[in-house]
Amino acid sequence: MQLNTNLNHSCFDIIIDSCLKRLGLNDSLFWNQVGLYYEQEKDTLKLISSYRSYRESLPRHGLLIEEKFYSSEEKFLADIKKFLSKGISIGLEIDAHELPYCLCYQSLHLLHTFEIESINENELIVVDHYYRYKGSIEWETLKKAFRSTLAHFPNGPSIFTVVKSEDVKIITLKECLIDNIRALKGVKKYSNTDNSGVSGIKAITAIENDVIEIIKTQDVQNSMELLSEYYNKLKEVANSRYNFKAYLEVHNLKVAAEISETLFQNWMAFANIILRYLFLKDKSKVDEKLTTRAKKIKQNELRLLEQLENALNSLGGIPE
Numbered sequence: 001m002q003l004n005t006n007l008n009h010s011c012f013d014i015i016i017d018s019c020l021k022r023l024g025l026n027d028s029l030f031w032n033q034v035g036l037y038y039e040q041e042k043d044t045l046k047l048i049s050s051y052r053s054y055r056e057s058l059p060r061h062g063l064l065i066e067e068k069f070y071s072s073e074e075k076f077l078a079d080i081k082k083f084l085s086k087g088i089s090i091g092l093e094i095d096a097h098e099l100p101y102c103l104c105y106q107s108l109h110l111l112h113t114f115e116i117e118s119i120n121e122n123e124l125i126v127v128d129h130y131y132r133y134k135g136s137i138e139w140e141t142l143k144k145a146f147r148s149t150l151a152h153f154p155n156g157p158s159i160f161t162v163v164k165s166e167d168v169k170i171i172t173l174k175e176c177l178i179d180n181i182r183a184l185k186g187v188k189k190y191s192n193t194d195n196s197g198v199s200g201i202k203a204i205t206a207i208e209n210d211v212i213e214i215i216k217t218q219d220v221q222n223s224m225e226l227l228s229e230y231y232n233k234l235k236e237v238a239n240s241r242y243n244f245k246a247y248l249e250v251h252n253l254k255v256a257a258e259i260s261e262t263l264f265q266n267w268m269a270f271a272n273i274i275l276r277y278l279f280l281k282d283k284s285k286v287d288e289k290l291t292t293r294a295k296k297i298k299q300n301e302l303r304l305l306e307q308l309e310n311a312l313n314s315l316g317g318i319p320e
Helices: 011-022 054-060 073-085 139-150 173-185 203-217 220-250 254-280 286-314
Strands: 039-041 044-048 061-070 092-095 113-121 124-127 133-138 158-164
Touching: 011 113, 039 203, 044 220, 054 061, 073 092, 073 113, 073 139, 073 158, 073 254, 092 139, 092 173, 124 139, 133 139, 173 286, 203 220, 220 254, 254 286
Parallel strands: none
Antiparallel strands: 039 044, 061 158, 092 113, 092 158, 113 124, 124 133
């Protein structure tokens, strides 16, 4: 099993990407969502770029995620051995707090996903694309991670795999354009929310204002965790724009692809302003920097919307 070198995916996304490649699929055609949904209330943050969840979007391509959550350590370990004995590639989602090669080892409880390549009596050979780690962890380490996940996360640890459910389908460019135009305009419904937040381009201003307010009015120590969450989720938004660039290039939409890459750079810059604040604790001119970068993001999201509408019109537009 080869390490996936795509840096523009979350730890879960990168496993989906690797499974798609192993199934012989063009993974660039799958990462085709540039939505934006935002809701923040009482330190609960929803900031996502996917208007369709995996459970909704994968079946549209003839694929399924089969996932099982565990409360029994014995059953969890037994199923790992069972799947691998049958040659089925599996992913695990567990607490990275107990994984020695992870950055948050013994310091932060965080759900993390990786794949298992093989096992023996004493250890597992894992492939962690996100951390670029291919090596071993002991069974005892996995057991500690299982218990920590069960203690700190409501759903507990899980095992998942991606399988073909039927003939693989390629979603048409026209359908994809219609969906993303509606998402950018803020009229697309998001399957994994209650849709009570703000979405589309208008969400950018809401994000900008809330981040600035948190930095200006809250104690640095108390806001650290929330701002760290903003940083991580904004990176995922940025990555969605980078991966959408690859999708647009497949369809030879070069100008739109260039704008999408520019958006990736600007969303990352916005996130990195927050990161620098977290490390330097300096509030001076942070609001100005965030406002300047948010303005560039809005301008380019509007440019992308225009290009997608032009491409849709060239395909005949939306049927009456």
